[in-house]
Amino acid sequence: MTAERQDSDSHTSQRREMTGAEMVVQALIDQGVTDIFGYPGGAVLPIYDELFQQDRINHILVRHEQGAGHAAEGYARSTGKVGVMLVTSGPGATNAVTPLQDALMDSIPLVCISGQVPTSLIGSDAFQECDTVGITRPCTKHNWLVKDVNDLARVLHEAFHVAKTGRPGPVLVDVPKDVQFATGMYTPPETAPRTSYNPKVQGDIEAIKQAVALLASAKRPIIYSGGGVVNSGNEASKLLRELVELTNFPITSTLMGLGAYPASGKNWLGMLGMHGTYEANMSMHDCDVMLNVGARFDDRITGRISAFSPNSKKIHIDIDPSSINKSVRVDIPIIGDVANVLEDMVRLLRASSIQPDKKAIGEWWSQIDKWRARKSLSYTRNKDVIMPQYALERLYALTKDHDTYITTEVGQHQMWAAQFYGFEKPNRWMTSGGLGTMGYGLPAALGVQIAHPNSLVIDIAGDASVQMTMQEMSAAVQYEAPIKIFILNNQYMGMVRQWQQLLHGNRLSHSYTEALPDFVKLAEAYGGHGIRCEKPGDLDDAIQEMIDVKKPVLFDCRVANLANCFPMIPSGKAHNEMLLPDEATDEAVANAIDAKGRQLV
Amino acid sequence: MNAQNLASGSAYFIAKETELPVTTVLSVLVDNEPGVLARVIGLFSGRGYNIESLTVSETEHEQHLSRITIVTRGTPHVLDQIRHQLERIVPVHRVVDLSVRADELGHDKPIQRELALVKVAGLGEHRNEALRLADAFHAKVTDATTEHFIFEITGKGSKIDQFIAIMKPLGLVEICRTGVAAMNRGPLGM
Numbered sequence: 001m002t003a004e005r006q007d008s009d010s011h012t013s014q015r016r017e018m019t020g021a022e023m024v025v026q027a028l029i030d031q032g033v034t035d036i037f038g039y040p041g042g043a044v045l046p047i048y049d050e051l052f053q054q055d056r057i058n059h060i061l062v063r064h065e066q067g068a069g070h071a072a073e074g075y076a077r078s079t080g081k082v083g084v085m086l087v088t089s090g091p092g093a094t095n096a097v098t099p100l101q102d103a104l105m106d107s108i109p110l111v112c113i114s115g116q117v118p119t120s121l122i123g124s125d126a127f128q129e130c131d132t133v134g135i136t137r138p139c140t141k142h143n144w145l146v147k148d149v150n151d152l153a154r155v156l157h158e159a160f161h162v163a164k165t166g167r168p169g170p171v172l173v174d175v176p177k178d179v180q181f182a183t184g185m186y187t188p189p190e191t192a193p194r195t196s197y198n199p200k201v202q203g204d205i206e207a208i209k210q211a212v213a214l215l216a217s218a219k220r221p222i223i224y225s226g227g228g229v230v231n232s233g234n235e236a237s238k239l240l241r242e243l244v245e246l247t248n249f250p251i252t253s254t255l256m257g258l259g260a261y262p263a264s265g266k267n268w269l270g271m272l273g274m275h276g277t278y279e280a281n282m283s284m285h286d287c288d289v290m291l292n293v294g295a296r297f298d299d300r301i302t303g304r305i306s307a308f309s310p311n312s313k314k315i316h317i318d319i320d321p322s323s324i325n326k327s328v329r330v331d332i333p334i335i336g337d338v339a340n341v342l343e344d345m346v347r348l349l350r351a352s353s354i355q356p357d358k359k360a361i362g363e364w365w366s367q368i369d370k371w372r373a374r375k376s377l378s379y380t381r382n383k384d385v386i387m388p389q390y391a392l393e394r395l396y397a398l399t400k401d402h403d404t405y406i407t408t409e410v411g412q413h414q415m416w417a418a419q420f421y422g423f424e425k426p427n428r429w430m431t432s433g434g435l436g437t438m439g440y441g442l443p444a445a446l447g448v449q450i451a452h453p454n455s456l457v458i459d460i461a462g463d464a465s466v467q468m469t470m471q472e473m474s475a476a477v478q479y480e481a482p483i484k485i486f487i488l489n490n491q492y493m494g495m496v497r498q499w500q501q502l503l504h505g506n507r508l509s510h511s512y513t514e515a516l517p518d519f520v521k522l523a524e525a526y527g528g529h530g531i532r533c534e535k536p537g538d539l540d541d542a543i544q545e546m547i548d549v550k551k552p553v554l555f556d557c558r559v560a561n562l563a564n565c566f567p568m569i570p571s572g573k574a575h576n577e578m579l580l581p582d583e584a585t586d587e588a589v590a591n592a593i594d595a596k597g598r599q600l601v
Numbered sequence: 602m603n604a605q606n607l608a609s610g611s612a613y614f615i616a617k618e619t620e621l622p623v624t625t626v627l628s629v630l631v632d633n634e635p636g637v638l639a640r641v642i643g644l645f646s647g648r649g650y651n652i653e654s655l656t657v658s659e660t661e662h663e664q665h666l667s668r669i670t671i672v673t674r675g676t677p678h679v680l681d682q683i684r685h686q687l688e689r690i691v692p693v694h695r696v697v698d699l700s701v702r703a704d705e706l707g708h709d710k711p712i713q714r715e716l717a718l719v720k721v722a723g724l725g726e727h728r729n730e731a732l733r734l735a736d737a738f739h740a741k742v743t744d745a746t747t748e749h750f751i752f753e754i755t756g757k758g759s760k761i762d763q764f765i766a767i768m769k770p771l772g773l774v775e776i777c778r779t780g781v782a783a784m785n786r787g788p789l790g791m
Contacts (some may be wrong), residue, residue, distance in 0.1 A: 137640060142691040146636070162691055196632055196694040322685035324677065544784050 001148040013188050020149045020180040021046035024113060025155035029056050030189050033084050035075065035450050036060070037068035041088025042128060043115030046180035060450055060479055062472035065092050067443035069099020070469065073108045074444030075451045077430045078405055080233060081529050082109040082164050083447065089115045090128030091176075100170045101139040105258060105434025108230055111138075114542065117551060119147050132174045141169030147176065149184030157189040166170035166199030167320040168231055199319060203336030203344060209316045209514075211291070212348045218289035219360035220367075221249045224272065227433070228294020228318060232338035236260070237426045239342035240293060246349055247356050250368055252280035254295045255418055256433045263422030268370065270377075273301040274569050275415040278376035278578060279368050281567075284309050285575035286367075291315045294338045297328040298434070307574030317341045368421030371593045376567040376580055377419050386536050388413065388488045388559040392460070395486060398543045402456040405448045407431065409441040409465030412494035412565045417460040435533035439468030440598045442485060444487040446472055449481040456484070456547060463489040463516055473526040476552040484546050484553045487519060497563045501589050523554035532556040564589070605705050619709050620676035624653065625700040626783045627684065628791055629669040632692035633659050640690050641669055650675060650683050654715075654758075656780040666694070672713075672781050689759055699783050706787055713783045717761045722749040723772030731771040749774070 013030050024047050028036065035058045051059050052462035062068040065087045072083030085102075087096050093114045103110040106351075116372045117126040122537040133145045142162050144155045153173065159171045215221060215534040223244065229236045239259045244251050244267050251261050252272040259269060272284055284290070290312045295301070297316075312511060317338055324333040332339050379389045406421055407430040408414040414431060423429050430448060432440035441459040449457040452549050459466075466487055496511040520530030529551045533542040539557075546553050566581040570592040579592055631637045632754055637659055645652050654672035659665070673683060680698065687696045699711035719740070721731045724747075731750060735742065740754035748773075758781060765776055784791065 133636060134639070137636065138643055194632075194691075197691045320689065322682065322689055324685070326682060329678075 012339065013186065015187055016184060017183055018181050018186050019026065019046070020052075020146075020152050020175060021050045021150070022173065023152045023184070023186050024059060024180070025050045025054060026157065026186055027153055027160075027189075028084065031157070031160045032081070032500070033082070034058060036086055037062055037067050037071040037075070037447065038086030039063075039068060039088065039092060041090075041092050041115065043089035043117060043131065043177050044086060044092075044113075044175075044180075045115075046177065047086065047115070047175075058450075060446070060475065061084075062446075062475050064469065065095035066098050066439065067446070067469050067472040067475065069110070069112070070206040070437070070440050070443035071098050071447030071450070071472070072110055073099060073103050073106075073440075074430045074447030075108060076103075076447075077230075077444075078427050078448040079338070079451045080427060081451075082160055084112055085110065085112045087112065087114050087560060088128065088129045088500075089117055092128075092551070093130055093132040097139055097170075098435075100172065102432055102435040102437045102440065103170035104139055104141065106432065107168050107227060108170065109163040110170035111163050112140075112170060112172040113156075114172060114174050116145065116174045116176040119176045120178070120412050122176065132172070136172045139170070140144060140172050141167075143172040143174065145174045145176075146179055149179050152179060152184065153187045154190070155270060157187075157524075158187075158194065166197075167228075194472065200321075201319065201337035201340050202333055203317070203334040203341035205344060207334045208341060208344045209348060211334060212345060212352055213290060213354065214289055214313055214315060214332065215247065215249075215349065216354040216356055218249075219357060220283075220286060220288040220364045221247070221291065221356070221361070222287040222289075223249050223251040223291045223293060224253070224295055225257045225260050225293040226249060226254040226286065226295025226346055227579055228338050228444040229257055229260040232294065234426065236294075236337075236339040236342060239339060239346055241265070242346050243342060243349070247345065248358075248361055248365075249291075249356070250283055250365070252276065252284065254298065254433070255431060257295060258418060258429045259423035259426045260545070262424040264307045264424060269372075271418050273298075274303070274571075275419065275565055276569075277419075277566065278374045278567055278580060279371040281569065281575040281578055283368055284369045284461055287312045287405055290314045292318075292330070293342070294318065296323045297326070299327070300328055303569045303577075304572055304574050308585050309575070376578070378581055379563075382560065383536060385499065385560045386533070386539060386557060388416050388490070388563050389420055391486075391488060391538060391539065391557050391559055392416050394539050395458070395460070396421045399439060399456060399547065401460065402547070403452075403454070404428065404456045404458065405430070405445075405452060407441040407444040407448060407457070409459070409461045410436045410438045411462045411465055411496075412498065413460055413462040413465075413488040414552055415495075415565045416488070421460070438462075438465035438466075442466055442469050442483070443472045445483040445485070446476050446481055448478075449476070449483050453481075457482075458484045458486055460496060461485050461487045463487055463491060463519075464493040464513060467517070470522070473523070473528055473552055473554070477527040482550050482552055484555065486546070486555045487557060488559050489516070489519070489556050490563070491516060491557050494563075495565070502570060502593050506590065519554045519556035523552070526552070528552035528554060530556070532553050532558070534558045568592075620678060621699075622674050622676050623680070624672065624674045625680055625698055626713060626781065627671045627673060627687070628695075628697045628699055629671065629687055630694040630695070630696075630782065630791070631667050631669060631690075633665040633667040636667070636690055637690075637692050640692070641671075641687065644686055644690065645671075645673075645683075648682075648686060650679065654780040656782055668782050670781055671688070695791065699785055706785060706789070708786045711783045712756055713781050714755055714757050715761055715779055715781050716753065716755045717765070717776060717778045718743070719752045719754060719765060719768055719773065720749060720775040721752065721768050721772045722774045724748065727771045731768060733762075734767055734771075739773045740764065771777050
């Protein structure tokens with residue numbers, strides 16, 4: 001083994017002396033990194049000097065460190081690899097906080113390397129100094145301040161290991177400038193991780209046996225899958241599909257899990273939760289056995305906990321033991337990686353003498369079909385004004401046969417995208433779920449496009465969100481990344497307005513943007529391509545133009561200003577108390593949430 | 602809409618906490634590295650958990666291991682979450698709920714001890730009384746002048762509480778307590 005290991009290392013790198021800055025680049029190469037996103041500054045100049053003198057690592061210069069982080073997240077989410085960002089000390093590090101927290105909440109593997117003032121100046125309020133490890137401690141899975149150059153290589157390798165194993169997440173390595181200049185011993189990646197960190201991937205076989213028995217006895221089962229399936233890798237998605245095929249159980253998914261099971265699959269109920277479909281939420285409420293695969297019972301999913309799926313036995317597969325029984329108590333917890341657990345589960349289910357009750361499942365499906373017939377995603381078409389739902393239906397129809405990746409910002413457009421865009425594969429859908437970061441989608445699209453230069457990458461955006469990180473258009477133009485920013489422009493922060501209508505007596509406090517830029521001219525100013533579309537009849541041609549243009553595009557899609565996003569579980573309500581589009585009169589909207597619900601949101 | 606809530610049989614959407622909070626002692630074995638204590642206490646403040654007492658010191662020098670002892674209070678559900686959240690911290694090796702472990706071992710409670718330094722100043726009868734009581738509590742005199750004593754006392758927290766209460770009218774000047782050190786009875790390790 002030892003000989004083998006040395007062999008495999010020999011064509012990456014050897015133990016040898018080098019400077020800290022060289023070590024950073026060498027460690028990236030040894031970790032298989034090909035692209036990083038960053039922004040230079042005083043405290044990282046030695047590392048940038050090393051980047052200048054090599055051609056193995058491709059550096060993407062963003063326009064703001066937040067953009068670097070979201071781009072690295074998009075890169076990671078669409079490839080399954082670790083995303084890497086490089087920032088300077090002080091403001092560079094503080095600007096990285098939002099994407100770090102975003103990656104923490106959505107379990108995205110991200111390594112942030114930050115420069116720091118020289119060790120002798122730490123604590124002296126030096127220029128561009130901040131307590132980076134202190135500030136980022138709660139928004140990373142782990143972080144390190146490296147004070148000795150001889151620790152640097154080990155820490156960098158450990159950082160990658162922690163970021164990508166177990167429940168993936170962001171990590172940060174803070175490297176003072178004198179450590180970058182200092183010379184020390186570089187060590188290649190080790191195979192032995194530190195002893196205190198050892199995530200469990202194999203599920204307890206007894207628990208899996210119990211779960212299989214429970215599944216086989218189910219009469220009204222449901223599978224509720226989440227981002228953990230995507231994180232676990234393609235094998236997990238394959239096994240999930242196999243499980244559904246084997247059992248004929250209905251399946252729904254969280255926002256983060258879209259694509260793990262194909263939207264065209266016959267057992268697909270659509271997304272669940274606050275803006276999920278009627279059939280998904282009703283099935284969750286009325287089921288007798290729930291199988292949660294890599295999801296975490298988020299509050300946007302459960303609605304009122306005390307009324308959440310009150311009559312079901314619950315099985316929960318999660319790699320993070322702290323997710324078990326955090327908000328919803330479950331009957332059979334299984335701690336492990338989704339792919340490992342599903343593999344055992346499918347195998348045991350095939351071998352099991354008890355098979356799912358076909359008749360009962362058939363009756364369950366006819367009940368689900370009745371809910372489906374409610375057509376909870378319906379909306380009223382309009383021949384003069386583009387309805388946002390219609391825009392997404394057309395976008396989907398015209399792009400689904402391409403090799404397409406979708407990112408989003410946060411708000412109504414994000415929910416409509418989740419409802420109306422069908423995902424057939426995992427890693428095709430990049431969105432900010434847990435943190436809900438407006439401004440995520442545009443830089444994320446840049447990151448995705450860098451990873452997949454020949455694919456069609458579309459950011460489904462809102463007019464408010466997209467302005468938060470608009471500056472990255474400039475980076476997209478520089479790197480000839482032909483990202484398509486499809487803006488559903490209603491001049492409102494639509495979701496904010498929707499909540500004001502629901503909760504605050506229709507007083508639309510600061511949710512209307514009186515002045516918006518001319519997005520077409522803005523695109524041109526950046527060196528991209530601008531398109532405006534105002535009529536439903538022009539939409540298909542305009543979308544086709546967007547697809548055909550080999551440049552970054554800002555597509556200003558003027559949609560119905562006051563459309564709202566339904567169906568919806570108002571906060572504080574249960575899954576079977578949804579507000580459906582045909583019931584959502586102004587009065588129903590105004591009275592949907594009572595005083596107690598208003599405190600929740 | 603409220604009618605709907607009543608019809609479904611649940612009055613409120615924030616479930617009433619039916620479990621009662623209990624006090625427990627957690628032993629946390631961590632790598633002795635910079636920032637590890639900040640991670641642990643940051644987790645408690647960030648997630649809204651209580652710390653009633655905290656002690657930390659290196660216990661195994663060669664392996665660079667420190668042992669953190671935390672007295673905390675919460676419902677069994679919250680205590681379970683605290684344990685799992687602590688286990689997520691990368692330099693944390695092990696977390697043991699000593700009270701739960703004591704139950705498993707068939708003991709009543711883990712052994713809990715605290716040390717306090719108690720400074721008492723005064724003259725005359727108060728001074729004599731303080732010394733007599735300190736003797737009754739098996740407190741040692743670690744420093745003295747004709748005007749003061751510093752007593753060193755170890756024991757359960759309740760014993761120290763009592764000692765301090767008694768010293769108050771006798772010229773109590775200053776108190777320093779270490780916080781709780783704890784382990785379970787019997788031959789088995791943590």
